[in-house]
Amino acid sequence: MKKIELLAPAGDLEKLKTAIIYGADAVYIGGEKFGLRAASKNFTDEEMIEGIEFAHSRGKKVYVTCNIIPHNMDLNGVKEYFISLEKLGVDAIIVADPAFMSIAKEVVPDMELHLSTQANTTNYITADFWHKQGISRIVSARELSMKEIKDIKTHCPDLEIEMFVHGAMCISYSGRCLMSNFMTNRDANKGACAQPCRWNYSLVEEKRPGEYFPIEQDERGTYFFNSKDLCLIEHTKEIIESGVDSMKIEGRIKTAYYVAVVVRAYRMAIDSYYENPDAWQFKQEWLDEVQKASYRDFTTAFFDGSKDTSNSQNYGSGSYIRTYDIIGNVLSYDENTKLCRVRQKNRFFKNDEIEIIGPNFPTTTATIKSITSLDGKDMDCSNIPMQEVYVDLGIDVKQDYILRKKVDK
Missing domain, CATH: 3.20.20.70 (Aldolase class I)
Structure with a gap:
């Protein structure tokens, strides 16, 4: 097949x-x-x-x-x-x-x-x-x-x-749109769409300039495009x-x-x-x-x-829903020390509960047991973008696995 x-x-x-x-x-x-x-x-x-x-x-x-x-x-x-x-x-x-x-x-x-x-x-x-x-x-x-x-x-x-x-x-x-050209002079049909369809709009009556009337779907207005x-x-x-x-x-x-x-x-x-x-x-x-x-x-x-x-149509908001953040990519894993080398993407802390995903690897929960700098110093937090640190997750991982954490609302 x-x-x-x-x-x-x-x-x-x-x-x-x-x-x-x-x-x-x-x-x-x-x-x-x-x-x-x-x-x-x-x-x-x-x-x-x-x-x-x-x-x-x-x-x-x-x-x-x-x-x-x-x-x-x-x-x-x-x-x-x-x-x-x-x-x-x-x-x-x-x-x-x-x-x-x-x-x-x-x-x-x-x-x-x-x-x-x-x-x-x-x-x-x-x-x-x-x-x-x-x-x-x-x-x-x-x-x-x-x-x-x-x-x-x-x-x-x-x-x-x-x-x-x-x-x-x-x-x-199928994407053939002139709104972006008309409103921002950015040609959607040449790859530069400003996505005005995602914006919030109000109604203006011709003889009342400056008076904006909401087209109400709810208290936030409506994103009708x-x-x-x-x-x-x-x-x-x-x-x-x-x-x-x-x-x-x-x-x-x-x-x-x-x-x-x-x-x-x-x-x-x-x-x-x-x-x-x-x-x-x-x-x-x-x-x-x-x-x-x-x-x-x-x-x-x-x-x-x-x-x-x-x-x-999503009439309530033009924003994305985001429930998880990537916190790092696994660069390598040492079988002897059981530490993985991680490149940080968003800050994380010792004792954080996280999820691990990988190709052909089921979603797995873990707790960050320790964070160590490359020169061997213990750390409570990794908070510098693209910083590389050693992390103990308590489980075996592989290169290219991703660590993510639930967004703290």
Whole structure:
């Protein structure tokens, strides 16, 4: 049985390595040009080389986003950039526009091309059209139901389909939005979205300038453009059995901790299915796990085909929910001393109760028994970002495990 791909976001080299270590089959990244995440750190050529080597040495793939909606001026340098990507060894280029697709077919004819969700592919005739132009995979529009996606796969069995299953949703049609341009002069279709859909709004009457009337959902006002986050982990079995080729997680601007937590949860759900498809059952612990990364409530959005998406909006707040903080990454573990070397991310104290997660390692609770500086001094607290210390957790751990602590309200 061909296994479904788990595709993870990688906004920088740390996130790429984290995604692969925690179970992603492939990652999508952006270079320094032509991608839709200008706020992400993105990759230099040198970082891309290191990331591709890291992925390929583990049998994983790297896709590069070149999915802006280009104007004439944006066509300069595209040919040279695509040729450089091929030389670097990327596995596919993600495009959204016929111009970039045409250029790619001309200068890198053997390169695999994926069609971004920005292209708004919503039916099987359109999907087939793109397939005939040389597209090997489409990223389905987020506005599609599971039934519609299955219909596309039925009519286009040789075309791969990539489907968003987790992460931020957009108020606009698959991300084609002009609000950010209009309000902040930042072009969302070139990667610089200011997310004005997340802001709180009031009403101003034309002849009463300066008088702001709240559009009240409650005492805080209403965020009527603000979508909840997508989460389809409960529907893993249906998605796999639909014939979809890739389950995609959104979030190149999110933290490495977010990537680790969400990838790990979906990895567990997917692997559980392949162990025994007929007996697969959703486990609440998987949903509990993704809720330990920051999120804006969850919705299944258009999955079931419902036309009423009012429950998919978060009218009360544009803020994230955050219940856990990463406190450190395990750099190494000494079997003799039973101490792990930890790089601190958020402060922690001796006697703190924490959780430990790792790839192929169940969520485990522990108590910090001791903290020691690298020169051997006992410490009550580690409170300097990126500080490295030795920690006694009382249990065996491995490199790349993550330590986290419940947020103190």
